Amino acid sequence: MKKVIGFCGSPKNNSNTEHLLLKVLEGAQNKGAQTKWYDIKKLNIANCLGCAGCRRSGKCVIKDDMTELLKEITNSDAVVFASPIYMMQMNVYIKKFIERLWPLMKNDGNSMLKDGTKGLWLFTQGTEEPQAFKAYFDHNELMMGHFGFTPEKTFTVGNTRAKGDFEKQEKTVKQAIEIGTNLV
Numbered sequence: 001m002k003k004v005i006g007f008c009g010s011p012k013n014n015s016n017t018e019h020l021l022l023k024v025l026e027g028a029q030n031k032g033a034q035t036k037w038y039d040i041k042k043l044n045i046a047n048c049l050g051c052a053g054c055r056r057s058g059k060c061v062i063k064d065d066m067t068e069l070l071k072e073i074t075n076s077d078a079v080v081f082a083s084p085i086y087m088m089q090m091n092v093y094i095k096k097f098i099e100r101l102w103p104l105m106k107n108d109g110n111s112m113l114k115d116g117t118k119g120l121w122l123f124t125q126g127t128e129e130p131q132a133f134k135a136y137f138d139h140n141e142l143m144m145g146h147f148g149f150t151p152e153k154t155f156t157v158g159n160t161r162a163k164g165d166f167e168k169q170e171k172t173v174k175q176a177i178e179i180g181t182n183l184v
């Protein structure tokens with residue numbers, strides 16, 4: 001059975017980003033995948049210290065929730081990163097989590113991930129045009145590839161300023177489910 005794990009970076013409960021992630025995971029479940037997701041704001045994740053301890057020993061020196069999450073990520077077939085766009089970028093919750101993924105990279109340049117582990121970015125944003133920040137989305141796909149993920153095409157939902165705005169976009173909700181199905 002394929003394992004799909006998701007991470008939500010919104011600081012709000014029942015947020016647009018959370019609901020987008022849940023729809024993608026629903027699609028993956030429809031295809032028989034085992035899914036799990038984490039709400040980053042509820043986790044104990046410290047900022048990267050930049051000590052490069054992971055470069056020397058392969059393990060992060062910080063003992064917090066990332067220890068377990070890194071293991072789960074290396075056991076997954078697909079990882080979904082969901083963030084609201086803040087100041088034209090991912091927000092700080094997801095960024096601190098992403099920086100703590102450095103131990104996934106071995107010193108020989110190979111990745112700790114299973115071959116073919118898919119990486120999918122999901123974004124929500126106030127701006128209506130989903131491709132408004134395309135250069136940034138392409139850059140994040142590149143970053144995923146560098147860490148050993150097989151990058152999937154980023155999915156961005158615009159016009160999500162207030163709670164419930166994503167769910168109102170019926171066509172987009174269906175697309176999100178389809179993306180999850182195709183992830184498996």
Ligand SMILES: Cc1cc2nc3c(=O)[nH]c(=O)nc-3n(C[C@H](O)[C@H](O)[C@H](O)COP(=O)(O)O)c2cc1C
Pocket residue numbers: 010011012015016017018084085086087088089124125126127160161162163
């Ligand atoms: C501090 C802050 C900065 C934001 N910056 C942008 C931005 O640069 N571009 C944009 O389109 N939306 C921006 N937004 C709007 C959010 O991306 C949008 O409301 C998002 O979908 C909220 O997701 P949530 O409901 O999951 O929290 C910003 C919102 C906040 C609070």
